Amino acid sequence: MKPTATLATAARVLRQILHDPRTIALLVVVPSLLIGLMAWLFDTTPVFAQVGPAMLALFPFIVMFLVTSISTLRERRSGTLERLLTLPLRRLDIILGYALAFGVAAIVQAGVAVGFAIYVCGLDVEGSLWLLLGVAVLDAILGTTLGLLASAFARTEFQVVQFMPALVFPQVLLGGVFLPRDQLPDVLRSISDWLPLSHAIDALNAIARGTEDIGGDLLIVAAFALGAVLLGALTLRRRTP
Amino acid sequence: MVNSQAAVLIEDLRVRRDKHEVLHGIDLRVPPGAVVGVLGPSGGGKSTLLRAIVGVQIVQSGRVDVLGLPAGSAALRSRVAYMTQGTSVYDDLTVRQNLAYFRAILGVARSEVDRVIEATDLGDVADSLVETLSGGQRSRVSLAGALLGSPELLVLDEPTVGLDPVLRGELWRLFRTLAAGGVTLLVSSHVMDEAARCDRLLLLREGEILADDTPAGLLESTGGVDTEDAFLRLIERATTDVRGVS
Numbered sequence: 001m002k003p004t005a006t007l008a009t010a011a012r013v014l015r016q017i018l019h020d021p022r023t024i025a026l027l028v029v030v031p032s033l034l035i036g037l038m039a040w041l042f043d044t045t046p047v048f049a050q051v052g053p054a055m056l057a058l059f060p061f062i063v064m065f066l067v068t069s070i071s072t073l074r075e076r077r078s079g080t081l082e083r084l085l086t087l088p089l090r091r092l093d094i095i096l097g098y099a100l101a102f103g104v105a106a107i108v109q110a111g112v113a114v115g116f117a118i119y120v121c122g123l124d125v126e127g128s129l130w131l132l133l134g135v136a137v138l139d140a141i142l143g144t145t146l147g148l149l150a151s152a153f154a155r156t157e158f159q160v161v162q163f164m165p166a167l168v169f170p171q172v173l174l175g176g177v178f179l180p181r182d183q184l185p186d187v188l189r190s191i192s193d194w195l196p197l198s199h200a201i202d203a204l205n206a207i208a209r210g211t212e213d214i215g216g217d218l219l220i221v222a223a224f225a226l227g228a229v230l231l232g233a234l235t236l237r238r239r240t241p
Numbered sequence: 242m243v244n245s246q247a248a249v250l251i252e253d254l255r256v257r258r259d260k261h262e263v264l265h266g267i268d269l270r271v272p273p274g275a276v277v278g279v280l281g282p283s284g285g286g287k288s289t290l291l292r293a294i295v296g297v298q299i300v301q302s303g304r305v306d307v308l309g310l311p312a313g314s315a316a317l318r319s320r321v322a323y324m325t326q327g328t329s330v331y332d333d334l335t336v337r338q339n340l341a342y343f344r345a346i347l348g349v350a351r352s353e354v355d356r357v358i359e360a361t362d363l364g365d366v367a368d369s370l371v372e373t374l375s376g377g378q379r380s381r382v383s384l385a386g387a388l389l390g391s392p393e394l395l396v397l398d399e400p401t402v403g404l405d406p407v408l409r410g411e412l413w414r415l416f417r418t419l420a421a422g423g424v425t426l427l428v429s430s431h432v433m434d435e436a437a438r439c440d441r442l443l444l445l446r447e448g449e450i451l452a453d454d455t456p457a458g459l460l461e462s463t464g465g466v467d468t469e470d471a472f473l474r475l476i477e478r479a480t481t482d483v484r485g486v487s
Contacts, residue, residue, distance in 0.1 A: 086295050
């Protein structure tokens, strides 16, 4: 491992984001806007109190998945990846650099979304706010790492965007937002047990209720994120046809 | 061993892309400290050959040794510099930020960034975003990236495309200076007038080497008046040979 190459890559990715104010605005504002819309939509019902925590898992996850998969695909297609792979750096340096840079972006994004949900939309959280923020960030990082992995299997921007309905929507449907997970049909229930987003949503709900026994859920989310990073590094091939 | 002195040594290299063989058993020996021009029409296999030498091309069979090691070895990554045919730089970073990133990965002195900016005459646009630059300027940024540090072998795929004659002249002088210092350069081009500036020429057509000679030797053996003429005569000879056989 060469920490300088990882950090240089992370700094470079962040610099690229900084040169694109519109992307920053979308990254930071869109999840909060959607959460605000949900709160307003269910203004006269108790629904927002139930699904609000899940929204903190959903929107950062989706946005980071999209942003990461498209920007790494761009790197594959522009020839810069081929150049990087002829330079003295490990494949893991590239993937970790990306994960680190988008992880920083995820902290900002999740921080704004959590603050907005609680202080503007009046979301009730019994448990620790820091823990809630931590889980939201971990979840955004999960979106980042799955996006990195997805970009390896896409050749065009069209394909990578199609990965969102394929990889992300089933997790949203089965994650307990539409129907609590314990009311799902048995088969779907067991499938949802194997999806990382279900556990992220469980963890956020638990914190909102004030129960903080979420170690198992966090471990599963982190394991998926780590697995995606390692698989992502394996899919980078120095030699191509 | 005479072979161990070669900067690049290739034996019977075959490469397939999408079921078509694009290099049909290439043999090549590049002496160290030489500027070798890789010439030929596009689609003839120039880029594929260069990619095989850098070690990013999946090859079917054959042997490619670079500086005494198999092409693509980890130990070669700081000794061989590669400029791809497309301008492989980040559009949304400035010239200086691009080069600073590549410099950090190579782990060479910070002053290298300024040196290569000057060598490629990019001082005026050093702090501009690459996406605002002209085609020629972008390709110079890409070239500057390959000049960082002190590579022993430079593999440059069409480095002078879209450049004005004055700058092209300057870059070729830079290539000659590097070669005088012992660096080996493989430079592909389809501009025939650049051929005269090379020590050796490699004419590549339809995946085969038509000629591997010095510019003077090439003119002598073909009776051509210049490289372009020599190349045409070689192609003519190759096609009549084929007709003679069939």
